[in-house]
Amino acid sequence: MLNVGRSQEEVRQHNLGTLLRHVHLGGAISRSELADRMGLNRSTIMALTAELTSAGLVREERPKDTGRAGRPSLVVRPDPRVYVLAFDVRVDLLVAARVGLGGEILDRREAVRRRAGADLDDVVDVLARFGRELRGKAGPGAVCAGVGAAYCGMIRPGDGMVRFGPNLGWVDQAFGTELGLRLGLPVLVGNEAHLGAVAEHQRGAGIGFQNLIYLHGDVGVGGGIIVGGKLLDGDGGYGCELGHMMVNPYNGRPCGCGSRGCLEAEVGEQALIDSAGRSGELEGRDGWYEVVKAADRGDAAARAAFHRIGDWLGIGVANLINLFNPGLVVFGGMLREVYPRAEAHVRERIAANVLPISRQARLDVSALGDDATLVGAAELAFSRLLENPVEALAEMRSYRPPSQELTGTTCRS
Amino acid sequence: MLNVGRSQEEVRQHNLGTLLRHVHLGGAISRSELADRMGLNRSTIMALTAELTSAGLVREERPKDTGRAGRPSLVVRPDPRVYVLAFDVRVDLLVAARVGLGGEILDRREAVRRRAGADLDDVVDVLARFGRELRGKAGPGAVCAGVGAAYCGMIRPGDGMVRFGPNLGWVDQAFGTELGLRLGLPVLVGNEAHLGAVAEHQRGAGIGFQNLIYLHGDVGVGGGIIVGGKLLDGDGGYGCELGHMMVNPYNGRPCGCGSRGCLEAEVGEQALIDSAGRSGELEGRDGWYEVVKAADRGDAAARAAFHRIGDWLGIGVANLINLFNPGLVVFGGMLREVYPRAEAHVRERIAANVLPISRQARLDVSALGDDATLVGAAELAFSRLLENPVEALAEMRSYRPPSQELTGTTCRS
Numbered sequence: 001m002l003n004v005g006r007s008q009e010e011v012r013q014h015n016l017g018t019l020l021r022h023v024h025l026g027g028a029i030s031r032s033e034l035a036d037r038m039g040l041n042r043s044t045i046m047a048l049t050a051e052l053t054s055a056g057l058v059r060e061e062r063p064k065d066t067g068r069a070g071r072p073s074l075v076v077r078p079d080p081r082v083y084v085l086a087f088d089v090r091v092d093l094l095v096a097a098r099v100g101l102g103g104e105i106l107d108r109r110e111a112v113r114r115r116a117g118a119d120l121d122d123v124v125d126v127l128a129r130f131g132r133e134l135r136g137k138a139g140p141g142a143v144c145a146g147v148g149a150a151y152c153g154m155i156r157p158g159d160g161m162v163r164f165g166p167n168l169g170w171v172d173q174a175f176g177t178e179l180g181l182r183l184g185l186p187v188l189v190g191n192e193a194h195l196g197a198v199a200e201h202q203r204g205a206g207i208g209f210q211n212l213i214y215l216h217g218d219v220g221v222g223g224g225i226i227v228g229g230k231l232l233d234g235d236g237g238y239g240c241e242l243g244h245m246m247v248n249p250y251n252g253r254p255c256g257c258g259s260r261g262c263l264e265a266e267v268g269e270q271a272l273i274d275s276a277g278r279s280g281e282l283e284g285r286d287g288w289y290e291v292v293k294a295a296d297r298g299d300a301a302a303r304a305a306f307h308r309i310g311d312w313l314g315i316g317v318a319n320l321i322n323l324f325n326p327g328l329v330v331f332g333g334m335l336r337e338v339y340p341r342a343e344a345h346v347r348e349r350i351a352a353n354v355l356p357i358s359r360q361a362r363l364d365v366s367a368l369g370d371d372a373t374l375v376g377a378a379e380l381a382f383s384r385l386l387e388n389p390v391e392a393l394a395e396m397r398s399y400r401p402p403s404q405e406l407t408g409t410t411c412r413s
Numbered sequence: 414m415l416n417v418g419r420s421q422e423e424v425r426q427h428n429l430g431t432l433l434r435h436v437h438l439g440g441a442i443s444r445s446e447l448a449d450r451m452g453l454n455r456s457t458i459m460a461l462t463a464e465l466t467s468a469g470l471v472r473e474e475r476p477k478d479t480g481r482a483g484r485p486s487l488v489v490r491p492d493p494r495v496y497v498l499a500f501d502v503r504v505d506l507l508v509a510a511r512v513g514l515g516g517e518i519l520d521r522r523e524a525v526r527r528r529a530g531a532d533l534d535d536v537v538d539v540l541a542r543f544g545r546e547l548r549g550k551a552g553p554g555a556v557c558a559g560v561g562a563a564y565c566g567m568i569r570p571g572d573g574m575v576r577f578g579p580n581l582g583w584v585d586q587a588f589g590t591e592l593g594l595r596l597g598l599p600v601l602v603g604n605e606a607h608l609g610a611v612a613e614h615q616r617g618a619g620i621g622f623q624n625l626i627y628l629h630g631d632v633g634v635g636g637g638i639i640v641g642g643k644l645l646d647g648d649g650g651y652g653c654e655l656g657h658m659m660v661n662p663y664n665g666r667p668c669g670c671g672s673r674g675c676l677e678a679e680v681g682e683q684a685l686i687d688s689a690g691r692s693g694e695l696e697g698r699d700g701w702y703e704v705v706k707a708a709d710r711g712d713a714a715a716r717a718a719f720h721r722i723g724d725w726l727g728i729g730v731a732n733l734i735n736l737f738n739p740g741l742v743v744f745g746g747m748l749r750e751v752y753p754r755a756e757a758h759v760r761e762r763i764a765a766n767v768l769p770i771s772r773q774a775r776l777d778v779s780a781l782g783d784d785a786t787l788v789g790a791a792e793l794a795f796s797r798l799l800e801n802p803v804e805a806l807a808e809m810r811s812y813r814p815p816s817q818e819l820t821g822t823t824c825r826s
Binding site for chain 2: 003004005006007008011014015018019021022037038039040044154163164210211223225227228230232233234235236237238239240241242244245246247248249250257259262315318319322323324325326327352353354355356357358361
């Protein structure tokens, strides 16, 4: 915040959060290394680690023999008892995981689901059951520090309401609130592509980049954009909707949003099938993979379909590079398969349409693969802990779910 | 910075800068109001104002009779001796101004210039002369706290190099360095549309908005985008190039960047003249205004030209709203004339192409008008002072320009 001052208490919280973030993202690290990276003196680092240790968030250990003379600096590592629950609602799959402080996926559950007709109760039932199982297996002394969920739609950040999820047919569904009631824990919900971008930025292809664009292919195309190290959210949290960038204003394909010629209409699942001349014959994710396999066998129509899609994808990416001057563009979800098969066409558009100075942006596929959105949900779950560690943990320990009467939502237990 | 800790010294600088920013942007303000707005206690505010007062940056005064009992809180206001120099290199005009801490334009100079053939030396000669005149009239005791310049092209932030200024035909011209040598002061240079966005955000139509998009019409169309209260710059400072968003992929008009169908090619100066059927007959800014006047007289061809341009502008704005979920879109420069004459077509595109949840974005014209870019240049000049007031002022007072041999550039004095 530019207009507020900083107090001693705010500085303490910031420094605790920053130290914990180093340990969470970088793993075991010595006190002296922490002092270097954080630009603070050793006595300050010692006080911070002592506070995090007594809160049960980190442990300090004597390092193994370093072979050097002198007293070695203690090593700080995540306390293995601290974990979060992460959920991922994909078009075809429900995923739940227990993820430890430090980022390791410790346990997981998955359930395939039908695309159409899955209502809120069905989805929340499965996820809540998974959540209870994962917590039950967490062992004595384990502490849940947060819950995060990725959903393939537009999410209201305050309460995790799914405002618009056209691929599942959800409009204004109280997903975050319902899941929270069933779990008895507060739940943070984010758009899957936003969270995929966060995950790639912190733990994937985008480590070290301050400006990156993540394009997530599913039935449509979602986006997450990191600007100056932070996710672009916009006024309501609904930014990054790059899939609805109009790229084809003349005879564009119809889009799920009601418009025509949007990027996702031109490069999404159905566009590839139709462009390969397989409409009616193939459909859905399986049909889409048939076109991938045909292209890899050398089928001319399938290859041409990837080239046409690459051209539209290239226009979209070129526009984004001109707008964001990013260091990196990451193709995730189904676009991991599209990009390598359409790379020449994407790069041709970038060469033609991006201003020369911004052309140095690197293009790459997701490093986290199918787990990008799940990992992002876990990072969302950790986000409050990493802002204000001691207080956030105390809040989770003493959390009492709101009564059902007060929320005004139904809840089958 | 997320990964570094905060020290006492960093907190002191932040709080000094924040207090000075309140005084600079909001004008005279009581100590008790500052304590409320900054969330700090009164004794901290007193220490901060004392330090800024002794540095010669603010003055404290007893307020006029408040009519209330008790000892009134002292009022803090900008020290009137502190000013910056602001320059604005527009396609048709050179502007220079002396701007006081607090934002008032105290004195200004302008020179009309030819579009073609103006080389670096010509431009810098005029600006440096203006700068010397403005400083000479600043009065005894006045102190120059910074120099900022707006330029209609892509600027390297570190040294103010004009990397690409197609409208003036400049490529890799050491504008910032040269102007700094002639003035004997360090100069910060920014892209005119970036600075227009900053100005509208801090002092114009965008006060209070955290996310806004500023479109600046000149020969082409530039952009400045505020994300979470900060200018989007990207890896090299070359972001926000919304004028080169490809909107017309089929038979787009040629663009100054070498591509076709860019937003600025479809809605820029020449597009309006051509679309009104006046190619060859009218040209440049004067010709463009002829079309404006014709449209206002009811000329059907001129009005249709605005509608066509409004359609392309609407596609561009719709894409930007989907990406940024802004609270406000501001039309500046020549687009102040375009938007009111094309509003229905812009809004039609937004209704068709923007996702319903993001449609609430307000659309407005620049509040600062022709001075938006100049005001932005002044804010750029103040930027270091507002980050670290005491040190930045001391640096300016003791500044020694680098010798010409060391910079390797030529300089006629």
